[in-house]
Amino acid sequence: MAGECRRCKKKEAEVYLPHSNLNLCSDCFLLLTERRVKHTVNAYKMLSKNDRVGVAVSGGKDSSTLAYILSSLFDKVDIFLIYIDLGVPDYSEHCLYKVNELAKIIDKELIIYSLEKDLGLRIGDFKSTIYGRKICSACGTIKRYLFNKISYDMGLTKIATGHNLNDTVEVLFNFYLEGNVESLLRMKPFLRRIHPKFVPKIKPLIGLTDMECLLYAEYRNLPIRTIDCQFSKGSRMLRRKELLNMITERMPTFMHSFMQSHFKRILPTLEAASKNREIKLYECTICGMPTSLKGAPCHFCKLISTLKRRA
Numbered sequence: 001m002a003g004e005c006r007r008c009k010k011k012e013a014e015v016y017l018p019h020s021n022l023n024l025c026s027d028c029f030l031l032l033t034e035r036r037v038k039h040t041v042n043a044y045k046m047l048s049k050n051d052r053v054g055v056a057v058s059g060g061k062d063s064s065t066l067a068y069i070l071s072s073l074f075d076k077v078d079i080f081l082i083y084i085d086l087g088v089p090d091y092s093e094h095c096l097y098k099v100n101e102l103a104k105i106i107d108k109e110l111i112i113y114s115l116e117k118d119l120g121l122r123i124g125d126f127k128s129t130i131y132g133r134k135i136c137s138a139c140g141t142i143k144r145y146l147f148n149k150i151s152y153d154m155g156l157t158k159i160a161t162g163h164n165l166n167d168t169v170e171v172l173f174n175f176y177l178e179g180n181v182e183s184l185l186r187m188k189p190f191l192r193r194i195h196p197k198f199v200p201k202i203k204p205l206i207g208l209t210d211m212e213c214l215l216y217a218e219y220r221n222l223p224i225r226t227i228d229c230q231f232s233k234g235s236r237m238l239r240r241k242e243l244l245n246m247i248t249e250r251m252p253t254f255m256h257s258f259m260q261s262h263f264k265r266i267l268p269t270l271e272a273a274s275k276n277r278e279i280k281l282y283e284c285t286i287c288g289m290p291t292s293l294k295g296a297p298c299h300f301c302k303l304i305s306t307l308k309r310r311a
């Protein structure tokens with residue numbers, strides 16, 4: 001029995017948030033969730049008045065929640081939804097349908113990039129380029145590249161992605177295990193313009209857990225996908241997810257504390273200590289877009305040229 005909502009003390013509580021030990025009714029849950037996103041956006045100064053923001057949408061719970069909250073809280077900001085159709089059989093069409101519905105609900109323009117129509121490719125074609133690794137790595141490279149390219153070409157000032165607290169802690173945890181300092185320095189809630197053709201990236205949902213994003217999307221009745229990508233099964237990330245869930249069960253504030261200490265304490269110290277190796281970006285020798293590789297094609301152009309050589 002959850003009893004009454006701890007905030008309004010009127011309605012029946014429906015949601016329990018272990019990290020803050022709160023029982024909330026659905027209205028108070030929605031309100032507090034929106035406040036938390038607003039707090040993250042303000043704390044990291046992610047948005048300013050004349051921003052034109054591209055929201056990377058996928059049909060999933062996180063990006064739908066993100067698009068909905070940004071468009072209802074920040075009405076002074078221009079918002080566009082961007083969807084990349086990778087041509088995954090059944091899945092991509094299903095997701096496209098959902099993001100179309102979402103765009104109608106929040107009344108925002110939806111920009112659709114189709115790998116097949118615009119580039120003559122399908123994600124399955126990339127099987128030959130990944131040498132037995134999971135195709136998700138190619139998918140990540142393609143999406144990162146295209147979101148930046150599309151936003152840059154449209155003159156957008158920010159790209160917002162739906163990475164939540166779980167995603168963030170999983171990735172950080174991984175970098176810690178690998179001792180990957182370079183990647184730790186690049187991983188930020190707000191990545192500023194580090195190259196003229198690099199569109200700044202923001203992650204307004206890093207304060208929300210997986211469960212909170214799901215509940216938010218459900219309570220708001222947002223259109224979200226109900227099938228999984230056929231390529232994403234059994235990935236290595238899943239085992240780490242389980243591990244983090246085990247820790248969080250024993251210590252409900254674990255993920256929140258981990259992220260806080262990282263971004264507020266550890267990262268600034270790391271940055272100060274590595275001033276002379278600031279993140280540098282170069283221009284791709286093929287397409288001219290920014291890349292971390294000096295005097296070479298970017299990861300995207302490499303993928304495409306491998307594919308063409310094999311065709």
Ligand SMILES: [Zn+2]
Pocket residue numbers: 005006007008009010011024025026027028029
């Ligand atoms: Zn309430």
Ligand SMILES: [Zn+2]
Pocket residue numbers: 284285286287288289297298299300301302
């Ligand atoms: Zn390139």
